[in-house]
Amino acid sequence: MKTKLLIATLAAALTAASVFLIVAPAQAAVGLRITNGRLVEANGTPFIMRGTSHAHVWYQSQTSSFANIKSLGANTVRVVLSGGRWTPVNGVNDVRNVVSLCKTNRLICVLENHDTTGYGEQQNEWTLDRAVDYWISVQAALTGEENYVLINIGNEPYGNNNPSGWTQATINAIGRMRTAGFDHTLVVDAPNWGQDWQFIMRDNAPAVFNSDVDRNTLFSVHMYGVFNTAQEVIDYLQSFQTRGLPLIVGEFGHNHSDGDPDEDTIMAQTVQRNIGYLGWSWSGNSGGVEYLDQVTNFNVNQLTSWGQRLFNGANGIRATSRQATIYGNQPSPSVSPTRSPTPSPSTSPSNPGGRTCTATYTKTGQWQGGFQGEVRVTAGSSAITGWRVTWTWANGQSITQYWGANVSGAVTATNLSYNGSLGAGQSTTWGFLGSWNNSVNNNPTPTCVAS
Structure with missing residues (x-):
């Protein structure tokens, strides 16, 4: 069971953590980057993630999922990859194809290595150092894609055993990625199965951020049962914004085995604060959490209640997502309904200068x-x-x-x-x-x- 600390402890730790100095970047990053605590595109336009995760490693034939996720208004997809803990392994060619699918469907691609999940509590889990080895092995598919791809180094890289090891392991992983020549925005998940209930990531985020020579690291918290009250959600988000640290809610759901997340507050507060969120997950969940599927059997026309909430509900993806400008201009979302018909197919030819x-x-x-x-x-x-x-x-x-x-x-x-x-x-x-x-x-x- 994931124990939660008192709100008073959160406030005290926040006060102590706020004395850290976040220094300016040592060098400018290319493509997507962190500027003044926000993720921005190469042209300086803020980019706020609105999307979901797709378990590609287990469902590699479901390539239509990229277009279907886009069709519901998403601007981002987080893609599950594996270097060997699960098979089939995602090699260079598959990663290159995933990036192509993201770009074809005008989605920003967050690629994540899932092999690190729950390190210290499960069998065969990978260290973050080993995850870096994986990224280096597929680097040929990622070089030059900094405008389109963020690299989520390792999913939920520590469980609840020895989560204090997260800080140095994360610093080391970031350093190795930069030494290897990765100029992408790097996404780092929190320990405690991503939920950071011991506040390891929260309290050490300034040191981790400043360890990145590019100052181009984005922190990701996963909000499930630990975040079952509005105050817990608000306090955690505020702790990062107060210190000018970049944060996304990299996973969340409407329910979970460890409790009932407050998804309404998660969505409302991230929208209010211009923080990105990514729901978990498109389809194919098993092991007792099938209720987290957003569509049934990968069918975009069969949204579940969770899918309806995430895509079509208040503060949902349809109403708040804006396509990345790298794919062309798009107007700001509107949630005010006006009269409209139900369209049906039609055709109309024209013939200027022989070309039609x-x-x-x-x-x-x-x-x-x-x-x-x-x-x-x-x-x-x-x-x-x-x-x-x-x-x-x-x-x-x-x-x-x-x-x-x-x-x-x-x-x-x-x-x-x-x-x-x-x-x-x-x-x-x-x-x-x-x-x-x-x-x-x-x-x-x-x-x-x-x-």
Whole structure:
């Protein structure tokens, strides 16, 4: 059982820890990086993670999960990898494919080594030092991907036995990663099975952060039964923000074998404080925690109650996620519903200068007050170098988020740099989230103009 310290102890330790000095970076990191206690993109835009974890190592055939996670509004996916504690092993080619799947679906990729889980309490668990060996073995798949990939060195790297060893082991792991040439943002999980109920990570975070020559380390706490009251959640988040230390909630759920997490406060407080969160997990849970599946049998159309809460509920992913700017611009999320129809497929050709294209758009999901659409643009009998899709909604509905296109007005969408050139008969897709009041069922006809 995971014992929790009193709130008074938390406050006292926080006061003591606040005297540590966080110094400026010794050198600038490339790609995603930590600036003034926040994760930002290379162009300086803050990036706030909103997503989930996918147990890729055990379900490597479920590659459609990346697109499905994106389709529900996520901007990040945390991917479970293994170097040998579990089989099959994730080698260079598989890691390269995972990164490609993330990029294709416009997701920021948090790659984590799961072999370290519960070190000191389970059989065959790995040390953080051995996890670094794994990352070096797959480094060829990661070099140059600093804009898209964060490396979560080891999942829950200490259990409850000797968690004080976490601090030096983490410092050593960060140092080895930098010496090996990794310039990525490094994510470090807390001990105590990620929940840090003894506050080892919280109290030693300044020393760990300052040990990184790049000052590009992001701390990750996992919030399950230890965080079953609002005050515990608030105090822990506040302890990092007070000291200007970067933090994400790297895992959390709506229930757990060790207690009932306060997921409402976790989500509300992270949104209020601009802190990232990643739910656990997409699908495939076993061992008595199947209730943590967000969809049933990897089917995006079968959201569980936990999946509905995480993606569609108050402070959920749909309402608060913003796509990374590395993938193109996207408007701020909106949670205010307006009138909108249920779209259905349609086509409309055009023929400027002999080059043509058609557009179809399909409703791929709906929920109270909103829906998701996908638009497929297909070149005609000749290659095209760009496209523009337009339509008008007459019933007040609107797009609240989009990806894969530049969108303006009601509605004009144009290609991005990477998906405008299509060979004869080739297609590309872009998608959006819309708001509506469920009372209308009209579908305008998109018009596609090629260039």
